[in-house]
Amino acid sequence: xxxxxxxxxxxxxxxxxxxxxxxxxxxxxxxxxxxxxxxxxxxxxxxxxxxxxxxxxxxxxxxxxxxxxxxxxxxxxxxxxxxxxxxxxxxxxxxxxxxxxxxxxxxxxxxxxxxxxxxxxxxxxxxxxxx
Numbered sequence: 434x435x436x437x438x439x440x441x442x443x444x445x446x447x448x449x450x451x452x453x454x455x456x457x458x459x460x461x462x463x464x465x466x467x468x469x470x471x472x473x474x475x476x477x478x479x480x481x482x483x484x485x486x487x488x489x490x491x492x493x494x495x496x497x498x499x500x501x502x503x504x505x506x507x508x509x510x511x512x513x514x515x516x517x518x519x520x521x522x523x524x525x526x527x528x529x530x531x532x533x534x535x536x537x538x539x540x541x542x543x544x545x546x547x548x549x550x551x552x553x554x555x556x557x558x559x560x561x562x563x564x
Contacts, residue, residue: 464502467493470556471509474548478515478523481530481547488553490533495545496560503562510546510561517545530555 476484498506510517521541524530534541534557543559550556 478519481523
């Protein structure tokens with residue numbers, strides 16, 4: 434079963450044409466697209482520490498994952514270069530990430546993973562359900 438997950442797209446720490454703190458609701462790709470994004474574009478702790486400025490940040494909750502989709506997601510996340518703790522520590526050390534998450538009231542402890550796209554969008558995935 435495919436689900437569309439709605440994300441809150443927020444203006445990044447770098448000024449966009451919308452101004453800081455602007456909220457936009459937009460559909461985010463279905464589960465298979467999220468899984469593909471995590472496989473192909475996941476940021477390591479080292480990449481977060483040395484990351485280029487990003488244009489916007491999307492925050493996507495993984496709370497709706499269940500069954501086979503949840504298992505695939507957990508397998509991907511377990512095989513990433515760095516664990517959750519390392520990624521979270523890197524985000525706390527990166528002023529841009531830390532400020533963007535704080536401005537959006539996203540606790541770093543909720544962050545599961547992050548990806549970066551070529552067009553300057555960081556997607557932060559949060560709230561993975563327990564098995």
